[in-house]
Amino acid sequence: MKSAWQLSAVAFAAAVLSVSVWAQGTDFSKIEFTAKQIAPNLYMVSGSPNIDVNHPDAAGGLVGVLAGPDGIFMVDAQYAQVSDKLLATIKKISSEPIRFMANTHIHGDHTAGNPFFGKMGIVIFAREELREQMIHPPRLANGNPAPARDPAGYPVVTYGMGAPVKFHMNGEVIDLIPVRAAHTSGDTMIRFENANVIMIGDFYRNFGYPFIDRANGGTLNGMLEGCDQLMKIAGPDTTLIPGHGTWIKRSDLVPYAEMIKSVRDKVKQLIAQGKTEKEVVAAKPTASWDAKTPGGLGAAGAGMTSADRFVSEVYQELKGGAK
Numbered sequence: 001m002k003s004a005w006q007l008s009a010v011a012f013a014a015a016v017l018s019v020s021v022w023a024q025g026t027d028f029s030k031i032e033f034t035a036k037q038i039a040p041n042l043y044m045v046s047g048s049p050n051i052d053v054n055h056p057d058a059a060g061g062l063v064g065v066l067a068g069p070d071g072i073f074m075v076d077a078q079y080a081q082v083s084d085k086l087l088a089t090i091k092k093i094s095s096e097p098i099r100f101m102a103n104t105h106i107h108g109d110h111t112a113g114n115p116f117f118g119k120m121g122i123v124i125f126a127r128e129e130l131r132e133q134m135i136h137p138p139r140l141a142n143g144n145p146a147p148a149r150d151p152a153g154y155p156v157v158t159y160g161m162g163a164p165v166k167f168h169m170n171g172e173v174i175d176l177i178p179v180r181a182a183h184t185s186g187d188t189m190i191r192f193e194n195a196n197v198i199m200i201g202d203f204y205r206n207f208g209y210p211f212i213d214r215a216n217g218g219t220l221n222g223m224l225e226g227c228d229q230l231m232k233i234a235g236p237d238t239t240l241i242p243g244h245g246t247w248i249k250r251s252d253l254v255p256y257a258e259m260i261k262s263v264r265d266k267v268k269q270l271i272a273q274g275k276t277e278k279e280v281v282a283a284k285p286t287a288s289w290d291a292k293t294p295g296g297l298g299a300a301g302a303g304m305t306s307a308d309r310f311v312s313e314v315y316q317e318l319k320g321g322a323k
């Protein structure tokens with residue numbers, strides 16, 4: 001009989017990778033940022049391709065910048081090693097002060113730069129769960145406590161699953177929309193109402209298979225709920241911007257949710273046949289989707305492909321063991 005600890009080892013390993021050694025092997029000095037204008041005062045800042053070992057499509061998570069006379073509102077903070085370069089890129093967009101930041105979720109490629117910006121006096125907004133995850137990070141795979149985060153990067157303003165937090169600045173209305181436990185238990189989508197843009201974080205991805213970070217409270221059902229929620233709030237022409245990968249429209253969520261359900265159902269069948277986690281992974285339940293999933297068979301860390309990691313997570317969730 002495996003202990004809950006053993007069953008959850010893969011999830012823990014994945015979470016550890018995502019926070020502390022997410023980009024081991026990545027040469028941060030090579031990362032440069034490019035700002036792409038998507039609306040008169042809204043920009044998406046992305047890192048160079050083919051440098052980040054975990055995100056070859058673009059280094060780190062995408063950063064959103066709403067600029068204007070009321071000051072800058074930014075989404076996510078990138079890796080800590082590139083904070084200076086990120087700040088320089090933002091300063092090229094606007095010389096106004098950065099006032100607020102919102103985090104889409106806890107992972108280091110989105111929040112490791114938080115302390116740098118927090119020390120500048122920028123007020124950081126995020127889910128209560130995200131702040132909790134920063135203060136009490138999940139243990140490392142070897143059972144040791146995870147390294148402490150710099151409190152300067154903790155969100156100052158937190159919120160739960162209620163109505164969106166709204167910002168009114170630079171002629172824009174920004175909504176911080178909480179998502180039920182999906183990629184993590186502290187996910188937020190950020191909508192720019194007038195620009196008709198939603199930054200959706202990482203519960204949707206089109207580079208590699210979904211990552212259900214169970215150690216940080218992510219769930220498969222939450223990912224499907226997040227897709228449904230996004231289907232309701234997005235219009236047919238809304239630009240949906242994942243934390244990584246290609247920008248999409250609402251209709252692109254349909255095949256994504258289908259893929260998740262199809263893999264879930266296959267794993268369910270294999271579990272009913274009494275297969276172990278190892279056997280389920282070896283059965284390759286994602287096979288029919290692999291050709292349509294760029295990066296799906298690429299490395300997700302800890303010696304696993306992104307497909308194998310996803311299948312393990314689905315197995316663990318359906319088994320109800322682990323967490």
Ligand SMILES: [Zn+2]
Nearest residue numbers: 105107183202
């Ligand atoms: Zn993430």
